[in-house]
Amino acid sequence: MSQKLIAPSLLAADFANLQRDVEMVNASEADWHHIDIMDGVFVPNISFGMPVLKSIQKHATKPLDVHLMIVDPDRYINAFKELGAAILTVHYEACSHLHRTLQAIKAVGMKAGVALNPHTSIHLLEDTIQDIDLVCIMSVNPGFGGQSFIENTYQKVSVLKELITKKNANTLIEIDGGVNSGNAKKLVDTGADVLVAGSFVFKSENPTNTIQDLKQVIA
Ligand code: DX5
Numbered sequence: 001m002s003q004k005l006i007a008p009s010l011l012a013a014d015f016a017n018l019q020r021d022v023e024m025v026n027a028s029e030a031d032w033h034h035i036d037i038m039d040g041v042f043v044p045n046i047s048f049g050m051p052v053l054k055s056i057q058k059h060a061t062k063p064l065d066v067h068l069m070i071v072d073p074d075r076y077i078n079a080f081k082e083l084g085a086a087i088l089t090v091h092y093e094a095c096s097h098l099h100r101t102l103q104a105i106k107a108v109g110m111k112a113g114v115a116l117n118p119h120t121s122i123h124l125l126e127d128t129i130q131d132i133d134l135v136c137i138m139s140v141n142p143g144f145g146g147q148s149f150i151e152n153t154y155q156k157v158s159v160l161k162e163l164i165t166k167k168n169a170n171t172l173i174e175i176d177g178g179v180n181s182g183n184a185k186k187l188v189d190t191g192a193d194v195l196v197a198g199s200f201v202f203k204s205e206n207p208t209n210t211i212q213d214l215k216q217v218i219a
């Protein structure tokens with residue numbers, strides 16, 4: 001894929017002004033809305049759930065990229081489909097039957113993503129890569145926004161890129177955590193297709209311009 005995408009993470013938005021922040025993303029050069037769902041079990045934090053996503057969906061005009069940081073995600077595949085998810089990403093570490101989960105996500109018409117924690121090896125995807133539409137490499141330990149980028153991520157991106165090429169798979173590489181204008185270019189040069197950015201966008205003085213800057217850096 002040649003066009004590189006930016007997905008602002010609404011976890012860093014102002015929840016008291018969620019409509020305003022969703023509309024900012026709509027009007028910006030961003031490509032997707034990244035939505036982080038945390039259950040307080042898989043990760044040590046709770047973000048928000050279905051009713052909030054329903055409100056986001058009412059206003060969002062770009063694809064909803066939903067990142068589930070929850071145990072046993074199979075229980076909610078249909079619910080997220082109904083809430084308008086275009087891409088549904090589950091964690092490798094949260095799925096006992098990953099292949100079955102991927103098929104179930106695709107069967108209802110969503111793209112299927114797999115997220116890997118920083119300690120999880122890319123090699124574990126050798127046998128499923130052709131079934132995966134997007135691999136989300138976590139460049140921080142999931143659970144919180146605003147953490148520092150883990151440098152070993154570049155190495156993982158290269159290994160994943162090689163695997164995708166070797167298996168002739170059609171899989172996007174997404175990077176999530178600590179992304180900013182200082183690491184964005186090296187990430188896409190190494191093979192990343194989609195960059196998630198939370199704090200760097202929403203905590204900046206002018207989020208619209210920050211998104212534009214990120215797009216320029218990776219163009
Ligand atoms: C972390 C989430 C990320 C987070 C990124 O568990 O999956 O999407 O919002 O936030 P920043 O860009 O602030 O690291």
Ligand code: ZN
Binds near residue numbers: 034035036067176196
């Ligand atoms: Zn995320």
